[in-house]
Amino acid sequence: MAIDVLEAAHRLGLSAYGVSFHVGSQQANTEAWDGALGSAAAIFGTLAERGIQLKMVNLGGGFPTKYLKDIPAVESYGRSIDAAIRRHFGNRIPETIIEPGRGMVGNAGIIKTEVVLISTKGSDETTRWVFLDIGKFGGLAETMDEAIRYPLATSRDGDEKTPCILAGPTCDSADVLYEKTPYALPVSLEIGDEILIEGTGAYTTTYSAVAFNGFEPLKAYVI
Template sequence: MILTAEIIERFKATPTPFFIIDRDVVRKNYERIKRNFNRDIEIFYSVKTNDHTEVLRTLASIGSSFDVASWGEIEKVKDLVPSSKIAFSSPVKVPDHIKKAYELGVRLFAFDSEEEIQKLSRLAPKSNIYLRLHVDNHGSEWPLNDKYGASIAEAVPLLIKAKYHSLIPYGLTFHVGSQCLRVENWQKAIKVCADVAFKASGEKIDLSMLNLGGGIPVRYIKNVPSIEEIGEVGRQSLDEYFPNQKLRLLIEPGRSIAANASVLITSVIGRANRNGKNWLYLDAGVFHGLMEAYEKFKFEIKTEKDNDLSVDKKRFNLSGPTCDSLDKIIEDVLLPDLAVGDRVYILNAGAYTNSYQNYNGFNYPEVVVTGAK
């Protein structure tokens, strides 16, 4: 969303910290992805990215399906869309979550191991399952191919095993890594899928679905490939590697739909100079939605004094309010000389921020107390 003077004035009296989410931006991002990949592509929004009720409701109203990773996430969308528009895309699922999803009517499940086949065969028989493949994640801010993804050598044997365990080998999926900056990763991943699909056909397994996963990047500070560029590579790769094939196409965007639809508004609560470095302490930090800052991810920062030419600028380290020394938002950023009470606006704050309260729909463990009182 564009941080305008009107928005700043409109929310001036709202106590900080708080997020503003613009539903219009959510809609525009959804339509942009739909337009640039393939008009027949089905968007399964990644609920883990931002699970705010208004984001989910807005997307459901314009036709979105949903990619979920837990029963907790299913509970957030099950009253918004039919179960046929829910894909349980986590390759490793809690058994009870599979059971509940199946009872609800979900029939689309990801997997990448023999163990998951055993669970799905027992708890979700006759379901359509799709295999997550290991693909190149180089050039992504957060590579995701270490924890998940079957190798090419494992792929066909896993599909065969699934077929003989009362499951329907339905398709393939991959993830090029979160915030992927190399468009060629999509081309390479689609080729991997085509190779696996061809080998599977030799075993009389005809796959009819391809899920392009997530990874579409968003511009924070540095430039990134556009949705238009990635969409063109995707279309060309599908034409080249799956010619004349009528595939059901899915995609699971998250960050590219939610990130720039939100701003986090904070206030300065303290200042200090430590060893020659200026520090500003804000009322929100790493533990209040900015977990990615802990991994040195840089958000774009604006202030209410940016256009005041009478205010000197200095370099600051920005910190959150907690006593934890890891609670650092960004270092060595040039800002106006702010005072306690001044507002700081953290842009593109709609992805992996407020959803960290119960990430992926998993609750915190309960506390059980023992011993004498």
Template sequence: MTPKISRFLSENRPATPCLVVDVDHVAERYAALKDALPLAQIYYAVKANPAAPILHRLVDLGSCFDAASIEEIRMCLSAGATPQQISFGNTVKKVSAIREAFEAGVNLFVFDSEEELDKIARNAPGARVYCRLVVENDGADWPLSRKFGTTVKHAYDLMLRAGALGLDPYGLSFHVGSQQTGIEAYEAAIAKVAMLFTDLSAAGLDLRMVNLGGGFPIRYRDDVPEIERFGLAVGQAMTQHFGNNLPQMLVEPGRFLVGSAGVVSTEVVLVSRRGGAPEAPRWVYLDIGRFGGLAETEGEAIRYPVRTAHDGTESGPTVLAGPSCDGVDILYEKRKVDLPLALRDGDRVELLSTGAYVSTYCSTGFNGFAPLQEHYI
């Protein structure tokens, strides 16, 4: 938790549940990533948190933007981004969205299938396109490889087709999975993409870009490699495979920029021993759960650090659950959380590193609960 968030919470005691984001911290993370990957252009993955104060700040810093929908493109434009700073990074786009984006001046579109490529050719003639490859997602806490990306062989054919359709076959991309803690995942993916890049160049295409995707991890409860190490490894792998003729490099960080900038402040609704026996597991129910924004706790994938006013006192293993009548609204049960035994209903609890993928996953009103309040400071 940054000092600014800590001060905001103690001075304002905002109603719970709420998300507080330190926008200065986002700027610091942007600078750190820029330092670690000086040759890469940063395309912020808007989906991680599309709040206007974040977009405005990133526009001021010269960031580009990776948008998942026409709505996100509109948000970026409203925040002052130019169309040239926007990549339409969803491999699944409505025709109406492609058209509107192209008419607005957006000129960078991803695809991973012939059908999507043809849609782009028809509705954004001449646009720059890049093909997403499927790569290993081992080591990622939130894998993305089942739904997106295609094979090297297929990508080769599609890139040639892109040229034949009058599009500009601009580059290749991959995604190693979100919250990827293995540096070698990037190295292996770069090796794969470089081979295809070379083959396509030999076939006469003027490829100029490699999009390394996102996935850079942040610290939740466990240490992760520093971003410098990712930067170094990516730089070395790119030089090894492309020599001095480096293509333009794009990265699409979301979690890395905004995750650690946010804190969810929540209230304990109930502490109970299920079944009543002293040896029964202790459950703590918060006023936010999986459907209030903590969707990434599905399968207990993302494990947010928990802070309470009783930290340091006697503690015990605890199941953490949400407030709804839904049986799957449990945050951590298989791997319990160590929480103070003094915790009682009405106590405030802070969930750290919740700046990414929380505010927009939040349901419109499941069980009647209002959407998460957001404070950008």
């Protein structure tokens, strides 16, 4: 399909300049770009045979940031991608650009939130539900399906901890952050306590542009 689109662009007098791809967000496999670059090189070759010289490959994003699990060093991504480009393109290295947003700024942000309620679902339930003043609709959209598990810090982290279900403040039943895999939080945690949500420099304020359910969008302070 990419070849057809680029050929159509060429026929219309547009500049068929290059191809782009994305290997998946929070990509921990440094070799993930190899297959995509192989496909890109094949497109370059096919179009060159048809008189269309592409010039650029956009390597996309996917560069991760550290949340709860360690990630490969940025240098290892560079080495793997450089080797893949040379392997597939030989001496005809194209222009390349990357979109490393999360990898650059993910750890540059912290969200300060407050516990607004602690409860259980019933008298025979022992797992606490901890409700915060921020949820999926206030900037933590990437907790959808618990895809991103942010590091949390409290002033009581030295105390005994038990698993908790973490939820947001809205009346929407989808506003639950971590339930499939509960989050260990201090037993001594109280309503009014602050929790710092770390690693929130990417995809948080941008997901909080609407006053959902009357809650103001997430405010950002640059220090």
